[in-house]
Amino acid sequence: MEKTGITITKRKDGRYVGKFIADYADNGKVQYHYVYGKTYEEAESKVLIGREIATRYLSGRYITVEKIYVEWLNAVVNRVKESTLANYRNKFEKHILPEFGDVPCADLTAGKINAFINQKLADGLSASYVRDIFTVFKTMLKYAQDEYGFKLSLKSVVLPKAARKQIEKISDTEQKKLVSYLKSNMSLTAFGILLSLFMGLRIGELCGLKWEDVDFRNKILHIRRTVQRISSANGNRKTKIVISAPKSATSFREIAIPDMLMKYFEMFRDEADYFIISGTNKPVEPRTMQYRYKKILQSAEVEDHNYHKLRHTFATNSAEKGFNVKALSAVLGHSSVTLTLNRYIHPDRTYERRLMNMCMQL
Template sequence: MTRATVHEKLTELKAKDARGIPTADKNWRLGAYLDYWLTEVVKPNLRLSTHERYESGVRLYLKPGLGANTLTHLSVPIVQTFMNDRLAAGMSVRSVQILREILRSALTRAHEEELVSRNVARFVKLKQRERDDIQPWTVEEAKQFLEAARADPLYPMFVLLVLYGLRRGEVLGLRWQDVDFEGSVIRIRQQVQRVGGALQQGPVKTKAGRRDLPMLDFACEVLKAREPRAGGLAFTTRTGQPIEPRNFVRSFQRICERHGIRRITVHQVRHTAATLLKDLGVPARDVQLILGHSDIAITQQIYQHDNMAGRREALGRVEAALLVSTHKDTQALQPGYLVNAVDSSGSCHNGCQGHGFVDRITSILSGRGSRTRTYDTWFWSSNSSSVTSRITEVDTFFRVRRRQALLGVVAVGVAVNVNEQDDAELVA
């Protein structure tokens, strides 16, 4: 170390001391600090599954790749190069993003402990993850699955999975004490997960995950068909042990394959429930509470999906609104032509019985006019190939009639003025 370098570091330390920033009494290497962080910060305060995921990332990747660097010498270029190398080695974008999240969380703690002046992981750039295009089940596919699973011992669990969009661990962790038949409520409080090689029962994922759901008749029926065990899990093996999550998944996939049902993952059934609720017009806030999401954006952007039928219906409403708006403008100019029915010759008769033109167009576009075609003989008498082309013809017809009417008004006005002048001359 040169004299100039020593002088630079001394000046830096004096400047920090003047600002009241303490100097670390130990120059930590990143590997040693990550071990301390996992043991003293993560394990006592976070879920076991989170600690297991963080420990795996530290042990397999962060310590071997970055652990020899001291905290004070860890820089943005060093971390950026490490992350880029992981991507080049074939690691998925999401896996590398998780490594950055782990390192960022650890360095945030180091910054709070005043061991580093900034969190370099925050400045590392990674490309955005492209989410898989999930195609959840339709109503028909969900019904087909439940019918196929009726004879399976896990059928009640599958019913709750589809009805409420529960997480796999929440279904496995449901206790009889959380099932209130009298109050008709199902309380979601805990989950079962495999952590550290053993099945663990613990609280649900987030505070938002603690939720009360109304007990639907279908759910009540399948739950009452089981034999309750006081204080125990609602769903267990024959020996009373928690059901292995992987066995639950295997049963789900076996039913799909055996009955030719389009295969999705167990977690994507949760997407199916969210999308079905959306398609039924349930407000997004209610869907968020049912699924137990902490942020409504998660519900709308990740779990709810659209389809061509939904897009077609939405755009059809726009089309209908525009058509109705157009003909309402016409009605304001020529109310006699639009309010009254039109006969087979295309003539309009004031006071005739029947629906208004706009009402009939609306009913036809929405499908309500399928039983009343004989009433609208003139509308359906054309050889037009589509409703849209027929509407264009009708619009043209009324434009011509409107021009004729305006010309008639002008002619009448001119004639009245001429007559008034003739009368005045006679009086004079």
């Protein structure tokens, strides 16, 4: 008999059988699923449960990547930083949606994703960036599977190996030239560069410093915020400056201020709660600081390099001078000592030889 769209019949052996639509074949033909029960009520209950599961599966089976993307973005908007959300949007709207936007999530295969990865590499994107794109995509697909009950096998996706470039520190000779120029042409910008070189501050952290972050009595600098430019959420490709919490939980930190720098904190000290590097209630944005740094390198006749090399140089110098690596990791705001060792510390042969000779002393 049929009741509320459910088909249940009694077999000759006395059992009841119920059927419901479980899926559709590629040619559109209906595929049924059958359940059995000793009583009508038991069969009916199994049909209702099975139909609910199948309906949810089918709705997810044909839902596209773009629709899931919008749903997923709304789910994470209150759990991630604004800059992280902007990063998600950028990778999806620039790379993933143009390729897969109208494709049902359940139809994605490792082969299709591998072809996508190879094309991005052929377009000139770095292996590291392509891996980041896939990581974000995979996060969204996990949400889709959890919500709609289908399964994707991504085990055969082959990610390119991201070869980490070894960044050399600024040479000792170039460091001396740069520091000499900065001290002879002292300004808030020059002071900021010294903070990055001798305290390892990220450029966004430097731009976010306020005078309230300086503990003059205990000679401590508090890292509490960062400044960065991100894409706007309205899709018009405009960008905006945001002031937010530091990169991670471990990036909130306190750093002892070296005596040499303390005199410059005293020199520029402002009772108003301004941003230190700008001297106003508005921060200098990172790309402006980068531009100013390039101009100073030219004036100081120091070989051109990017601003982040200051932080790398601080880390390497500290390690070479015997700074405890765990303490150094805390100063840099890293989540683990391993990150500090792998990313920033590349001692030269002179330092390595000195350590080897020390080990030989009995």
